[in-house]
Amino acid sequence: MRIDATDVRKTYGDVTALDGLSLSVPSGSTFGIIGTNGAGKSTLFRLLVGHDRPDAGTVSVGGTDVTEDGRRVRRRVGYLPEHVGFPDGLTGREALGVHRAIRGLPKDERIAEAIERVGLTADEADRRVSGYSNGMQRRLGLATVLLPDPDVLVLDEPTAGLDPRGVDEFHAIVEDITAETDATVVFCSHVLPEVERLCDRAAVLHDGRVRAAGPVDELAAGADAGDPETGHGETASRSGRGRGDLRAAFRRAIGDDAARGARTDTEEVAP
């Protein structure tokens, strides 16, 4: 399912979070959004699921304008917020049960499937969330996202706070999803190797604008991938993505000064 954002502006008081952002995510792609803190990634994701509305411009998912019909969009989208959490008094299975019931999904078996898919054991799922580690909460969050077999997955910094093993397992889950389904996966990350590994396409956000977008291999190879409207061609595929220097592409896209300011983000996460 295709995602389109056209000339989107969003301000919070004096702060311009998105400044005429335009972006297209082709159906079925795994799309990484990279940018420094404050680049507008989370704001864009909030607009994608209708948590917020743009001051100007349009955001659509599968042709449905999110501003006009956010609930319809949310039926088709699984969204994992950056700060996901669950009430301490619920078990993991019960939290999933709330999702199942609100979505009107018919079968409890889907809960068991989702639990298994994210690598939680049945025992863990029956424990109170208060006893969960951060990694387990992220897994549970991912299970809630996967529960309805969504057409679009929107994951806001899904590996933040995970240990290396958790990150690896998350990568495996996303790779399974992309291999087994036609779902469009959009996630933002500070971890450039993660984007290189999982995504066939990426966009660099800076100061609320898309500075570069296109197939990951073309970005990494230094191609001028500045046309976010088209996503810069249809040549890349998940199986055929390149392994160039995405970090250099990122620095090139946001400018050297900004890149120096963003050093912590890129250095911290790029081994």
Place this chain on the structure above:
Amino acid sequence: MSDPCERSAEERGEAETRPDGGHPDATAAVGALDGESEVDATESESTATVDAAETATSGGAREALRHVFVVAVTEYRLAVRSRWALALTGLFVVFGGTVLTFSGSAVGPAGAERVVASLTSLAAYLVPLAALALGYDAIVGREDEGWLAVVFSLPVRRSEVVAGTYLGRLAVLAGATLLGFGFSGALIVREFGTGSLSAFLGFLGGTLAVGAAFLAVALLLSTVAREKTHALGAALLAWVWFVLVHDLLALGIVAAAEPSDAALSALVLSNPVSAFRVFVLSGLGTTAGGGFTAVLAGSGLSTVSLAAALGAWCVVPVAVAARLVRRRRL
């Protein structure tokens, strides 16, 4: 900034009925697919459209009710597990029992009515505080946990989440009130016989209403507050205002200005605690022990208008919270 999905769905009266989280392209036809309604193909197009729209509307209403129910059950379960229900019940049992044992108004009516009047004075302080404590973190607390962002990401209206949260916590408060003060009621009936039951039931109804009203106020404060501590502070201020200050101010106004009956009524109705006191004590034929309430006998407020005022104090804050939560930025 309003939540766009709610704005569109609620203001346009549109209803979606696709229950499986899949592709909801054929919205109006879902009711028929579910066997809820079948549109005769031979009927005119306009009739079919109307039927489909009605089906979609009723399906949408059912869906909304299901959402509210799911959220309410979850809130109830969480409150019970966190011992809120037990704590409130115990609180009401202990304080009610204490009042029954040691107190009784010297200037009020005798017998069961005297005890009910004392219970009313207790409840006027205790129940609003309990309701505010139960509800102040209803929205902002769930946001702190990260749960609100998760739930709002589902195909649910934010107003449905607010309504479900209120009803779930109300069920806890109502259960604790019935059980906790029910214990006092059982002792009253045992002591004074079943003839005292009507006075006690009036008290119980008023207590439920004033608790529901303050829970609604707490929900509204929780929706407006950006942080849990702000909500807690605002809830405490609300308690001080409604329970302590308002009566004193009103009493001062009455003493200084001798307001008209209409103004007097407005003073009563602008405070759910005053409305509760007048509601219960007027049923006993007394306003003794009610502070400002003691001067309200001439205000001309009927039981119906007092009940309506308490009802409004329950509904209006929740409605405002349901509206404001759309603007809440996660």
